Amino acid sequence: DAKTTQPNSMxxxxxxPVHLPCxxxxxxxxxxIHWYRQLPSQGPEYVIHGLxxxxxxxxxxxxxxxxxxxxxxxxxxxxxxxxxxYYCILPIYNQGGKLIFGQGTELSVKP
Amino acid sequence: xxxxxxxxxxxxxEKGKDVELRCDPISGHTALYWYRQSLGQGLEFLIYxxxxxxxxxxxxxxxxxxxxxxxxxxxTLTIQRTxxxxxxxxxxxxxxxGIAGAFTDTQYFGPGTRLTVL
Numbered sequence: 001d002a003k004t005t006q007p008n009s010m011x012x013x014x015x016x017p018v019h020l021p022c023x024x025x026x027x028x029x030x031x032x033i034h035w036y037r038q039l040p041s042q043g044p045e046y047v048i049h050g051l052x053x054x055x056x057x058x059x060x061x062x063x064x065x066x067x068x069x070x071x072x073x074x075x076x077x078x079x080x081x082x083x084x085x086y087y088c089i090l091p092i093y094n095q096g097g098k099l100i101f102g103q104g105t106e107l108s109v110k111p
Numbered sequence: 112x113x114x115x116x117x118x119x120x121x122x123x124x125e126k127g128k129d130v131e132l133r134c135d136p137i138s139g140h141t142a143l144y145w146y147r148q149s150l151g152q153g154l155e156f157l158i159y160x161x162x163x164x165x166x167x168x169x170x171x172x173x174x175x176x177x178x179x180x181x182x183x184x185x186x187t188l189t190i191q192r193t194x195x196x197x198x199x200x201x202x203x204x205x206x207x208x209g210i211a212g213a214f215t216d217t218q219y220f221g222p223g224t225r226l227t228v229l
Contacts, residue, residue, distance in 0.1 A: 045219075
C-alpha cells in the first residue's frame with residue numbers, strides 16, 4: 001500500500017495562504033489523493049480529493065505534481081477555524097476504500 | 112441532512128466489563144467503517160462493512176472485539192472484558208457506495224465515543 005509523508009507541524013498567520021505538502025512517491029496510477037482534517041475534539045472531515053488534475057472546492061485547492069509523487073493542499077486564506085490536523089491519504093481501493101491515517105500535519109493559525 | 116451519529120458520547124467502565132458502542136450512519140450509505148484514536152496514537156482502522164457483511168476485519172486488535180451491522184444501517188462495536196489499553200475514542204464513518212466507488216467515495220465521520228476503562 002502506498003504511504004504518504006507530511007511535516008509534523010506548520011504555522012500560519014490568519015488571512016494568509018497556507019501550503020500543506022504531502023509526498024507519496026510510491027503512488028500507483030489508480031490511487032486517488034484524499035485530504036481530511038480533524039479539528040480539536042471532533043471526528044475527521046473530508047476536505048478534497050484528486051487524481052491528476054488540480055482541484056478546487058469551497059474549502060481548499062489541491063495541486064498535484066505532474067509525476068503524482070507529491071501534492072499540496074492550499075488554504076487560500078487561513079482562519080483560526082482552520083487550525084487542525086491535516087491528513088493526506090491514499091484510500092485502499094481494493095479494501096473498501098479504508099483510510100490509513102498517518103501522523104498528519106498539525107496546522108496552527110496565529111491571529 | 113442528519114450526519115453520522117454515535118452513542119454514547121462518553122463511556123466509563125471498569126476493567127473486565129463488556130461495552131457496546133453504537134453507530135447510526137447517514138441514511139442510504141452502503142459502507143460503514145470503525146476506527147479508533149488512542150492518546151498519543153494516530154487513527155487506526157478497525158473494521159469495514161459493505162452492507163451487512165464485513166469483508167475486512169483486519170484491524171480488530173483481538174478477539175475481544177467484534178462488530179455487527181443489521182439492516183444495512185446501524186452498527187454496534189462490542190468490546191468484551193475491557194482492558195485499560197482499550198481506552199480511546201472510537202470513531203464511526205459511513206460512505207455512499209464503499210468498494211464500488213472507493214476511488215472517489217468520501218467518508219463522513221461521527222463525533223466519536225470516548226471510552227475510558229478504569
